[in-house]
Every structure is written in C-alpha cells, then in structure tokens.
Amino acid sequence: xxxxxxxxxxxxxxxxxxxxxxxxxxxxxxxxxxxxxxxxxxxxxxxxxxxxxxxxxxxxxxxxxxxxxxxxxxxxxxxxxxxxxxxxxxxxxxxxxxxxxxxxxxxxxxxxxxxxxxxxxxxxxxxxxxxxxxxxxxxxxxxxxxxxxxxxxxxxxxxxxxxxxxxxxxxxxxxxxxxxxxxxxxxxxxxxxxxxxxxxxxxxxxxxxxxxxxxxxxxxxxxxxxxxxxxxxxxxxxxxxxxxxxxxxxxxxxxxxxxxxxxxxxxxxxxxxxxxxxxxxxxxxxxxxxxxxxxxxxxxxxxxxxxxxxxxxxxxxxxxxxxxxxxxxxxxxxxxxxxxxxxxxxxxxxxxxxxxxxxxxxxxxxxxxxxxxxxxxxxxxxxxxxxxxxxxxxxxxxxxxxxxxxxxxxxxxxxxxxxxxxxxxxxxx
Ligand SMILES: NC(=O)c1ccc[n+]([C@@H]2O[C@H](COP(=O)([O-])OP(=O)(O)OC[C@H]3O[C@@H](n4cnc5c(N)ncnc54)[C@H](O)[C@@H]3O)[C@@H](O)[C@H]2O)c1
Numbered sequence: 197x198x199x200x201x202x203x204x205x206x207x208x209x210x211x212x213x214x215x216x217x218x219x220x221x222x223x224x225x226x227x228x229x230x231x232x233x234x235x236x237x238x239x240x241x242x243x244x245x246x247x248x249x250x251x252x253x254x255x256x257x258x259x260x261x262x263x264x265x266x267x268x269x270x271x272x273x274x275x276x277x278x279x280x281x282x283x284x285x286x287x288x289x290x291x292x293x294x295x296x297x298x299x300x301x302x303x304x305x306x307x308x309x310x311x312x313x314x315x316x317x318x319x320x321x322x323x324x325x326x327x328x329x330x331x332x333x334x335x336x337x338x339x340x341x342x343x344x345x346x347x348x349x350x351x352x353x354x355x356x357x358x359x360x361x362x363x364x365x366x367x368x369x370x371x372x373x374x375x376x377x378x379x380x381x382x383x384x385x386x387x388x389x390x391x392x393x394x395x396x397x398x399x400x401x402x403x404x405x406x407x408x409x410x411x412x413x414x415x416x417x418x419x420x421x422x423x424x425x426x427x428x429x430x431x432x433x434x435x436x437x438x439x440x441x442x443x444x445x446x447x448x449x450x451x452x453x454x455x456x457x458x459x460x461x462x463x464x465x466x467x468x469x470x471x472x473x474x475x476x477x478x479x480x481x482x483x484x485x486x487x488x489x490x491x492x493x494x495x496x497x498x499x500x501x502x503x504x505x506x507x508x509x510x511x512x513x514x515x516x517x518x519x520x521x522x523x524x525x526x527x528x529x530x531x532x533x534x535x536x537x538x539x540x541x542x543x544x545x546x547x548x549x550x551x552x553x554x555x556x557x558x559x560x561x562x563x564x565x566x567x568x569x570x571x572x573x574x575x576x577x578x579x580x581x582x583x584x585x586x587x588x589x590x591x592x593x594x595x596x597x598x599x600x601x602x603x604x605x606x607x608x609x610x611x612x613x614x615x616x617x618x619x620x621x622x623x624x625x
Contacts, residue, residue, distance in 0.1 A: 200579075203230040203272045205263070205287045206279025207242040208456065210301060213571070214276050215242065219252035222579035229270045230256040232263055233279070237460035244455075263287065267294040274299060281386060282379045285310040292323035299326045299578060303389040304596030306381035308604050308621040311597050315622060318593050326578065327596035331390050332397055332589040333577070334568030336523065336544040339560040340398050340512075341587055343519060348548055350516030352399045354494045359391055359508045366481070366501030367443050370415045370472035375479055377607075382479040384408065385603035388499055391508075392487075393591065393599035398512070401491040402598045407615040408606035410480035414502040420473035432469045433458065443472045485606050507542075517550040519558075525568065541568045597622065 204215055211231075218226045228246075231239045239257040246252040258266040267275070267290075275291035277284050277300040285305040291298050304327050305311050318325060331337055344352060361369075361383075369386070373379040380386035396402055413419060417428065429437035432444035447458040447469050457468035481502060487495040507524040524542040546558040563569015576583070577590055591599075605616040 199225060199227040200274060201227050201229050201270070201272045202274050202276055203232060203266060203270060204228065204276040204278060205232040205260070206277060206283075206301075207231050207233045207235070207238045208278065211242060211278045212245060213566075213575075214278060214299070215246065216250060217575045217579055219246055219250035221575065223252070225581065226579045228252070228255050229272050230258055230266055232258045232260055232266055234260045235460050235463045235466070237463055238456060241455050241460070263290060264294065267291065267296060272296055277301060280373055280379055281306050281381065285314055288314050288325060289317040292317045292321040292325070295321075295323070297324040297326075299328060300596070301328055302393075302596070303381060303385050303600045303603070304593065305600065306379075306385055306604075307607075308601075311600060311604070312622045314593060315597060315624060325593040325596065327591045327593070327599070328574060328578065329390065329393050329397075329589075329591040329595070329599070330567040330570040330574040331394055332587075332591065333563075333570035333573035334541070335560045335563040336521070336541075336546060336568060337394060337398075337570070338587055338589070339546060339558055340519065340521060343546070343548060343558060344398055344512065344514075345400070345587075348517065348550075349512060349514030349519055350551075351491075352493045352512050352514045354513045355395060355399065355496070356511045356513075357391065357395065357495060357497045357508065358510070359388070359497070359499045360503040360506055361387070361499070361501040362503055362506040363443065365506055366503065367415070367472050368445075369479070369501065370477055370481070371445055371470050372468050373466070375470070375477045377478040380479065381600070381603060382410075382607060383499060383501060384410065384480070384483055384485065384606045385600050388483075388485075388497070388603050388606075389599045391497065391499070392602040393595060395487075395489075395495060395497075396595070396598050397589075399489060399491065399493055401489040401493060403487050403602045403605065403618050404490045405488040405615050405617055406485065406602055406605035406609055407487075408483065408485040408609040410483035410606075410610050412477060412480055413482045415472045415481050416477045417473055417475050425473065428473065429471050430474060431467055432471065438471070441471075445469045480610075483606070485602070487602055515551075517548065517553075519546065519548050521546045523568070540564075540566055544568070594624065597624070 243254040274297045429435040432438035438444035447453045483499045485497045512519040523544040549555045565572040
C-alpha cells in the first residue's frame, strides 16, 4: 500500500502533534505535502521545526485564500484541520467537496448551523471525517467503557461529573482567541466536547435535553476589581504591570512562543499573551449543566476554569451498583512546556461498588503520553496500520456532532433560560 498523503491547515500550537507524528513515527505510512494558514511566519516556523527537529524535508506553504489551489495541485488524500475552532467547518466542508477525507481537531465546529453544514457535506460527498478524540483512547477511559459495557453496574441511570481546569491550563483560554465566544463556542463547546464525548462513549447514548447555567465569576476585569486589584495591563510581554501576576504569560522569554506567536503578530494581530483580567471576555469560567440522555440516564456536570488542580471526579450510578473514578492530570499549556505531556496522567483510580457485593478497585495499565496515555494510541489509529478495536473508539462526524451538541444546546439554554432539546438543533438524515 502506498503512503497516504496529507496537508495541514492551521500551523499553531497543536499542529505539531500531527505533523510531528507524520514526520516521525509514521513516516513509512504517511506523507506530509503542505501547510496552509493565514500566517506565513507561523507556516515558516512549522517548516523549520520539520527540518530541524524531525529531519524531514520542508513542505510547500499556501496562504488560506489558496486552499482550493493547494488541493488541486497536490491532490492529498486527507486534510488535517488544526486552525481556530470557528474556521474548522470552512476547511472540513471544502476539503470534502474537493474529494478529500478530513481529520479535524476538536471541537468539530462551534454552532448548530456550521454543524449542519458539515453533516450535509458528508451526506453529499460521501467523504469521511475523523475527530481526534484522544481521551477515548486513554486506558482508564477505555476501562470505564469496558466495565459499563460488560454490565458491572447494570444500566447506568445517572452520572455526576465534575471537571477541574487549573490556573495554568484554565487561564490560557482567557488569554487568546478562545475568550471570544464566537471563536470557540465557549468552554462548554471548546473544552467540554472532550467530556461530553466521553459520556456519550461511556454510557453508549446521546444527549436529548439540556439545561445549563454559567457565568464569568473569576477572570475578567470586573471580577478582579471586585477583589481589590488596581493594577491592570492589556498584554503581559514587556509590561511592568504584569510583573508578579501569576496569570501573566510573556512571549519574549521563551524561544518557541516567541517564534510562533510574537514574531508572527505583525501578520494578523494575534496576541497570545493578553491579561486574563482584561475586558471583552465573552465566555464563562463557571458552568453547570444538566442533561437527559436518549437512554433516560441523567447527567449533572460542572466545569470551573481557575482551580488549584487539574482533572476530574465522576460517579456512575446504575441498577446494579456504582463506579467512582478520580483522575488527576498534569496539564501542559501551549506555553513552553513539554507537548507530549499535555494532559498526561498523574494518577487515576476506578472503584466499583456492586449493589450487594464487596467494593473493588478496577485494574488497568496506566498509559504513557498526553491525554492520559490516549495521544499515542490515537495517532496509531490515525496514521498507522489499522487494528481491530472492540471499543470502536475512532470518532466520526456523528460522534463529533453529538459531542458538541450538548455544549451548543447549553449555550442556547443559558441565553434563553430554558431547557433545550438537541433535536431542535440539527438533522442527522
Ligand atoms: N485535542 C486536543 O487535546 C487539543 C489541544 C490543543 C488544541 N486543540 C485544537 O487545535 C486547534 C488549534 O489550537 P492551537 O492551540 O494550536 O491554536 P493556535 O492559536 O496556536 O493556532 C491556530 C492556528 O490557526 C491559524 N488560523 C487562524 N485563522 C485561520 C484561517 N481562517 N485559516 C487558516 N488558519 C487560520 C492561526 O494563524 C494559527 O496558526 C483548536 O481547534 C483546538 O481546539 C486540541
């Protein structure tokens, strides 16, 4: 079998996860042909990384207005989309129209209209979309799926799920484009797409009705003022007011951040180091969601973005018992740390409480690598030789849509103060 060929759109922090895999571990089965972005400096930097870090030949670069030209000239098998969330659907839809399959980063897109456009394009073109849900592949996550599928607690009736983002990782969403809801859909779409995908995967169902409340209670200028802060700044780099602020990220003292963002600013005005206590934040940092699933299970979920540790606690109640899991993650932020460790595991425990039997600890092999050990397994699934998967973890456009529809419904619920039926949002046929 010949090598599968790829082009990649969006050469920011996340892109290396994919191009590094193709240029490294999977160079026998995959070939990278080009980069595409609105920013030439970032594309050139990605090429420098290819050459210097991976000893891989530089690839062609195309500005985003030449996307069609790139596909016509290079005829790739697949387009990898790692651009700003708001723009994913443009490339997903166009790539399929031009005859390519797609691998897209999460969230597949940010609102119901764009989601419908993707679903319609799949139906029209017959092409494939893969959403890179790395978390599904983490051994402890797969173990929970296995326990539930094998009936360890009978039918799941309710789930209580609390996710904590710490002051490093959580704060990062308030420094850059994510802070504007139009770009990311807010954290209930951008971040919770992972979590809601896991719930869909774990309980083998999909969301039906959603009610949500959310607020900005910690980040933002007004909250800081209320806590007595008087020194403000717009961006951290080069600003004395940022000194001593544990939330400040400066770009000139880190070679990678400087090359990728500071040196690229003149092209598009993208500032990576804004104060999290500035004005103009339109996403929530404190969120609470209730969901009814099609199998009648109920979910209570909360997400907070300014906490002392990162990870989650979850409990599944069922007709034959209960599962409790606690997971602590080490968060890397695209701000100079070791990428391979993004979301790497610090500890996970799964306890099963049979309704009438003795509680026991579920055993699983702890995975190494990012996203709780999920990243390396996902990459093999994307770029390596196909392997049988009892758990069917490869996520397609339907999984991608179902994982964002809870958050999109939650956004509507918050705006209109009502329960929202997911069937109001998109049509799957
Ligand atoms: N699965 C994960 O764990 C994970 C982790 C990090 C990021 N991500 C996802 O990866 C994507 C990128 O995130 P990031 O942290 O690399 O952001 P980033 O800001 O570092 O990079 C975004 C890139 O998109 C480019 N871009 C902006 N508008 C564009 C357009 N119209 N056309 C083409 N390119 C455009 C920017 O110039 C930039 O190079 C996001 O969708 C994010 O959700 C996923």
